[in-house]
Amino acid sequence: MKIPKKEDLIKISDYIWEIPKSFREDMRVPARIFASEKMLDELFKDRSLWQLVNMTTLPGVYKYALAMPDAHEGYGALVGGIMAIDIKDGIISPGAVGYDINCLPPESKISLPFGTYIEIKDILENKKVISISLKRKKLKISKIMLFLKRKENNYLLKITTKLGYTLKLTEDHPVLTINGMKEAKNLLIGEKVVIYPFQGIKYEKPKHIKIIDEKEFIEKVKQLGLNDKENTIFHLIEFLKKIHLLPLYIDSEEFSYLIKIFGYTLANGNIVLNKNKKISNLTIWGEKENLKLIKEDLEKIGIKSILKNNYLRVFCFPFLILLVVLGYPLENKNQKSISLLKFLKFSPLWQKRLFLASFFGAKLNSIRIHNKNKSGLVTLRLKIDKTKLKEAIKFFQEIKSLLKEFEIEVSKIKIFKNSEDEDKTISLNFQIKLNLNNLERFLNLINFEYHQEKRKLANLALAYLKYKKKEIENLRLKSKIFYSQNALAKVLLKNYQPELSEKSIWEIYAQSKIMKNSLKFDEFVKKYSFGNEGFIIDEIEKIEKENYQGYVYDLSLNDKDHNFIADNFVVSNCGVRLLVSPFFYDEIKDKIPKLTEEIYKQVPSGVGEGGFWKLNNDEMNKVLSEGAKWLFEIGYATKEDIEATESNGKLEGANPDKVSKNAKDRGRDQLGTIGAGNHFVEIQRVQEIFDEEIAKKLDLEKGKVCVLIHCGSRGLGHQVATDYIREALRYLDRKGVDLVDRELAYFDFNSPEGQDYFEAMKAAANFAFANRQLIVYEIRKAFKKVFGRDIELRQIYDVAHNIVKIEEYDKKKLLVHRKGATRSFPKNHPELVSRYKEIGQPTLIPGSMGTSSYVLIGQEKAMEISFGSSPHGAGRMMSRTEAKKKIKGSELKKELEARGISVAAGSMSGLAEEAPVAYKDVSEVVEVVHQIGIAKKIVKLVPIGVIKG
Numbered sequence: 019m020k021i022p023k024k025e026d027l028i029k030i031s032d033y034i035w036e037i038p039k040s041f042r043e044d045m046r047v048p049a050r051i052f053a054s055e056k057m058l059d060e061l062f063k064d065r066s067l068w069q070l071v072n073m074t075t076l077p078g079v080y081k082y083a084l085a086m087p088d089a090h091e092g093y094g095a096l097v098g099g100i101m102a103i104d105i106k107d108g109i110i111s112p113g114a115v116g117y118d119i120n121c122l123p124p125e126s127k128i129s130l131p132f133g134t135y136i137e138i139k140d141i142l143e144n145k146k147v148i149s150i151s152l153k154r155k156k157l158k159i160s161k162i163m164l165f166l167k168r169k170e171n172n173y174l175l176k177i178t179t180k181l182g183y184t185l186k187l188t189e190d191h192p193v194l195t196i197n198g199m200k201e202a203k204n205l206l207i208g209e210k211v212v213i214y215p216f217q218g219i220k221y222e223k224p225k226h227i228k229i230i231d232e233k234e235f236i237e238k239v240k241q242l243g244l245n246d247k248e249n250t251i252f253h254l255i256e257f258l259k260k261i262h263l264l265p266l267y268i269d270s271e272e273f274s275y276l277i278k279i280f281g282y283t284l285a286n287g288n289i290v291l292n293k294n295k296k297i298s299n300l301t302i303w304g305e306k307e308n309l310k311l312i313k314e315d316l317e318k319i320g321i322k323s324i325l326k327n328n329y330l331r332v333f334c335f336p337f338l339i340l341l342v343v344l345g346y347p348l349e350n351k352n353q354k355s356i357s358l359l360k361f362l363k364f365s366p367l368w369q370k371r372l373f374l375a376s377f378f379g380a381k382l383n384s385i386r387i388h389n390k391n392k393s394g395l396v397t398l399r400l401k402i403d404k405t406k407l408k409e410a411i412k413f414f415q416e417i418k419s420l421l422k423e424f425e426i427e428v429s430k431i432k433i434f435k436n437s438e439d440e441d442k443t444i445s446l447n448f449q450i451k452l453n454l455n456n457l458e459r460f461l462n463l464i465n466f467e468y469h470q471e472k473r474k475l476a477n478l479a480l481a482y483l484k485y486k487k488k489e490i491e492n493l494r495l496k497s498k499i500f501y502s503q504n505a506l507a508k509v510l511l512k513n514y515q516p517e518l519s520e521k522s523i524w525e526i527y528a529q530s531k532i533m534k535n536s537l538k539f540d541e542f543v544k545k546y547s548f549g550n551e552g553f554i555i556d557e558i559e560k561i562e563k564e565n566y567q568g569y570v571y572d573l574s575l576n577d578k579d580h581n582f583i584a585d586n587f588v589v590s591n592c593g594v595r596l597l598v599s600p601f602f603y604d605e606i607k608d609k610i611p612k613l614t615e616e617i618y619k620q621v622p623s624g625v626g627e628g629g630f631w632k633l634n635n636d637e638m639n640k641v642l643s644e645g646a647k648w649l650f651e652i653g654y655a656t657k658e659d660i661e662a663t664e665s666n667g668k669l670e671g672a673n674p675d676k677v678s679k680n681a682k683d684r685g686r687d688q689l690g691t692i693g694a695g696n697h698f699v700e701i702q703r704v705q706e707i708f709d710e711e712i713a714k715k716l717d718l719e720k721g722k723v724c725v726l727i728h729c730g731s732r733g734l735g736h737q738v739a740t741d742y743i744r745e746a747l748r749y750l751d752r753k754g755v756d757l758v759d760r761e762l763a764y765f766d767f768n769s770p771e772g773q774d775y776f777e778a779m780k781a782a783a784n785f786a787f788a789n790r791q792l793i794v795y796e797i798r799k800a801f802k803k804v805f806g807r808d809i810e811l812r813q814i815y816d817v818a819h820n821i822v823k824i825e826e827y828d829k830k831k832l833l834v835h836r837k838g839a840t841r842s843f844p845k846n847h848p849e850l851v852s853r854y855k856e857i858g859q860p861t862l863i864p865g866s867m868g869t870s871s872y873v874l875i876g877q878e879k880a881m882e883i884s885f886g887s888s889p890h891g892a893g894r895m896m897s898r899t900e901a902k903k904k905i906k907g908s909e910l911k912k913e914l915e916a917r918g919i920s921v922a923a924g925s926m927s928g929l930a931e932e933a934p935v936a937y938k939d940v941s942e943v944v945e946v947v948h949q950i951g952i953a954k955k956i957v958k959l960v961p962i963g964v965i966k967g
Contacts, residue, residue, distance in 0.1 A: 022067040024058070024550070027051070031533050032687040033950050034883075036082075037071060044075045044758065051085045052884070053947055057532065064091035072759050073101045077110020078767070080832055086839050087946040094743075094761030097838035102885045105824060105831040109764035110772045112742040114835040115820050116781065121166070121188045121570030122584055123174060128573070129583035131159050132274055133218035133375060133465065134368045136573045138584070141165060147582045149575060150194070150214075155549025157214075160582070165759065166572040174566045175202045177587070179556040183482040185587045188570055190864050194581065194588035196548070196555060205558060212548055213556045215480035217462050219368035224269040230343065238343040257336040261320030264340070272319045275364075277369055279315060280346065281376030282468045289338060289348055297348075300332040300341070362417045362420075363633055370420055371464055377417075379469035385479045386539075387460075395457065395479055395539060400630040403446040410446050417446065423598050427451040458483045466635040470550070475543075477552025482542045482569070489536055553588075561905035562949050574744055590758040595663075595727045595816035596791045596862050596873065597634050597797070599809060602721040603962065609804055610701060611920040614963035616800040617699055617725075618922035621692060621793050621965065631792070632687040640684075642674040643690065645784030646791040646816075654795045656813075661851045663816040664841065667787040673777035677734070678741050685734025685785060690792035692729040692965075693730045699797065700726045700864075701920075701963030702871060712857050712875055717816055718957045725811065726871055726959070727793050728864050735782040735820075742775045767833055776822065783821055790816055814873065815860040817841060827885055836886050842876035842888035842953045861953045865940035871959045872944045888953040889943055920963040 020042055028036045030050070035058060037049040049070045051058065061067055066089050066380050073095055080102045089098030094113025101114055124139035129148040141147075141162065149160040153933035174186045185193070189203035205211075230238075232255055239251055258264035262272050287302040302312060309330040316323050316332065323332045326660050332338065342348060345360070362370055378400070386396050388939035400417070402410065414431050421428055427450075434445040450460050451931070461480045464474040470782040537545070546554045573582055581590040606613075633641060640648045646667025649655045660667050674682075692699060704722045707713045718724070746763035757763065794813065801809040815839040843850060843859040850859055858875040865871045880886050914921050948955045 033946050045560045046079050047074050048082045049074050050082045053087045060874040066091045069096040078104040080104050087943045088889040095837050099837045100833040100839050100887045101835040105833050110767045111764040112739050115136045121572045123186050126584045132223040136221045149581050152579050157551045158574040162573050170570045173563045176562045176564050178560040180559045181556050183586050185585045192590040199590045209558045210555050213554050213586050214583050215477045219371050222627050223365040224366050227268045227364045229266040254336040260564045275315045275319050278376045281373040282380045285377050285380035297338050311468050375464050375467040377467040384472045385475040395771050397452050398450040403445050424463050427456050474552040478543050481554045594812040597725040597811040598717050601723045610963050613804045614920035614922050616633045616804050618965045620796040620800045639674040641788045642781035643672050647786040649791045655791050659813045662813040669780040669783050672780035672784050676774045676778035677781050681734050681737035684737050698728050699965040700961045702959040702961050704957050705960045706958040713957050734785050738778050738782045838890050839887045840890050842880040844876050844878040845884050873956045874953035884952045888947050919961050
């Protein structure tokens with residue numbers, strides 16, 4: 019990964035720098051940075067410039083990719099990045115518009131198929147993980163589309179449950195509770211979370227060892243005496259090659275499925291011969307729901323089967339021959355030698371687990387209650403009836419040998435002869451030794467395959483054993499304290515039972531209490547079971563902060579539920595608008611605290627917060643297709659509001675049908691809300707005027723009270739980005755396109771998929787326009803309540819920050835991607851309304867909380883060098899978690915109020931993460947813009963009231 023250094027940059031002017039096209043072979047155009055030399059140094063502290071260079075590699079990119087002076091590292095494209103794409107043969111990229119990730123530390127164990135797990139830092143893209151269907155509460159397999167990684171330089175939250183499950187994660191990572199997904203920072207002690215108890219075996223890549231090739235297959239088939247008069251062997255080979263079962267290697271996915279199927283059918287199946295002693299079919303017995311699982315796995319390796327109520331039949335002759343060649347016994351298994359597949363000794367532990375779990379799924383008894391032992395569960399016993407004693411003992415010894423590799427203890431083999439006659443049936447059995455640790459190890463490492471009820475009960479038993487062990491430990495501690503502090507108990511112990519130690523006394527006491535008072539297994543299942551796959555409900559016991567500096571990771575899945583299992587837990591855009599009031603600060607300064615509180619009440623804020631309006635389907639479609647214009651039609655906006663909004667508050671061509679149900683559901687109750695993060699409403703006053711003439715035309719006078727709104731399309735816009743990044747990755751995978759950074763996934767703009775995203779993005783932008791418009795309506799209500807009458811709040815302008823638009827530069831139609839940047843059109847631009855034709859478009863650059871904000875006017879230079887764009891804010895220098903480590907929200911609130919700034923915030927942590935120290939100096943950002951000439955400074959505003967989530 020070649021990251022630009024300062025010496026790689028060419029200085030164009032005091033405020034413009036260039037990374038030449040020659041810097042990297044894959045660059046199609048240069049990259050340009052707008053920054054002072056001081057600000058430039060900040061960009062080398064993260065991956066911003068690497069992301070900027072990556073933007074120059076995309077198909078159709080025109081002239082150069084740009085970084086504004088507020089630029090900082092984002093996901094895919096840097097925030098404050100601008101990219102123009104030739105509309106004829108270029109692309110459209112959701113990642114260059116806006117995307118966020120929430121993360122886990124590198125050692126987090128992620129559950130994979132085949133009963134395995136892997137640490138998230140080692141996971142590979144395009145692999146599959148285990149996830150849960152939230153509707154059906156069932157396990158499923160989902161494909162990883164995007165593997166995300168970023169730096170964390172502050173702390174992680176450590177969640178610990180009553181049963182001892184722990185998870186570390188960033189505070190914004192969602193966790194599944196019984197009430198749905200919740201961000202970690204919003205979890206509470208006692209909250210009920212969903213846990214999947216089974217862990218399995220750490221994934222290890224199998225060696226590329228051959229099991230059988232064509233030559234060996236032919237030799238073994240001939241040994242079976244197969245008639246080849248009609249070129250039968252050739253057809254067998256051709257079919258097996260077609261479905262990738264020949265040649266067969268240990269590291270092939272097909273082999274792993276073959277192990278599972280082989281294990282189960284060895285116990286509950288039989289290859290049937292016809293009257294002529296020729297192979298007819300493979301018949302597999304079991305319950306229909308379990309046989310469905312085998313049928314699905316057979317289909318995954320290209321084998322068809324017929325399912326009846328209690329059996330499954332396979333007639334695929336090449337597959338049956340392959341099973342026999344690999345050691346599957348013909349005819350009655352009770353009369354033939356059964357030997358394990360020789361190649362298992364070369365397999366990693368997780369493949370050996372597959373064989374055992376499948377065999378036990380058919381043959382081992384199920385977990386159930388037994389009240390006369392410590393665990394409260396029955397003994398797991400393997401029993402097989404045979405006619406040949408030596409062969410039976412050999413087979414049992416091989417099973418025991420495999421179990422030993424998992425450090426699982428078993429009893430001696432017991433033999434029950436019905437007769438001395440060698441041909442009579444002999445029963446053999448052994449059991450998994452029944453102590454808490456051994457049983458827990460068996461259930462956690464091996465468990466069951468192809469038997470849903472056994473697997474469910476085994477998972478619940480795993481949690482039950484944790485419950486038992488914790489209860490025993492608590493009682494041991496209590497009894498130990500009792501005997502160490504009770505003199506009478508010590509005398510009785512010494513005089514009446516001298517053979518017992520103090521330790522054995524309190525152990526006996528604890529166990530007796532457990533036996534008497536503990537929940538029985540069936541009671542535990544009834545109380546804590548969640549769904550039908552062995553998930554349990556556990557309670558959060560502790561939430562701690564742990565200092566952490568290093569990389570954190572996340573996954574994006576090709577799945578509508580977008581969740582995965584990490585350490586047993588199930589875990590899973592924007593603009594600004596300025597209003598000016600008729601008041602001067604000195605007239606109403608005594609009412610600012612009350613006004614701040616009233617706006618806070620009227621405008622819901624915070625993560626996941628909903629508003630007063632829950633949109634039905636028709637209303638949602640109206641918002642997505644018509645934006646703020648629809649709110650004007652129904653009385654929530656004025657004509658002047660719409661005229662002072664970018665694109666009149668509506669992007670033509672938006673298509674609600676291209677927005678997923680999940681995205682719509684996330685936004686259904688969020689219209690008229692600001693959310694959290696760097697989104698806010700601020701009451702401000704004009705402190706300084708740089709251009710009296712233009713300021714007057716904007717109705718901005720020194721001391722005037724204004725309201726600045728910064729928010730976007732809430733969860734709906736985020737979900738649109740998430741949905742289409744996954745779609746873009748699938749699209750590129752189908753085309754065989756490799757990216758230097760998969761977060762920059764794209765569609766060809768003129769493809770159906772590209773047009774779908776463009777229409778969905780427009781719909782999300784319309785939602786954002788409508789959202790800010792409804793907030794204006796709510797702010798007007800707050801002013802009316804405080805002042806007792808309607809107050810005219812005149813809208814200066816509303817600009818979008820994260821958006822893609824078709825615009826014309828150099829007589830070319832270009833698709834301009836702005837991520838954390840705004841339009842900055844000059845006077846006489848055809849898209850400007852008459853009010854701004856003679857002065858240019860107002861450009862709004864809000865500062866960080868407690869610092870100044872600026873109103874600028876777009877200049878002609880922007881059309882020449884920045885695709886009509888300017889920055890969108892101060893630009894973050896410090897992560898939110900790092901800010902919260904250095905600043906206390908309560909202290910920041912006191913500091914702001916001491917400076918005469920009223921504060922209303924939903925959380926002190928949310929306040930701390932947006933502290934001024936976390937951002938660049940907005941005055942420097944504005945000065946760069948002003949000096950370059952892409953926008954001209956008009957007025958400076960300072961906050962007098964802050965409303966945050």
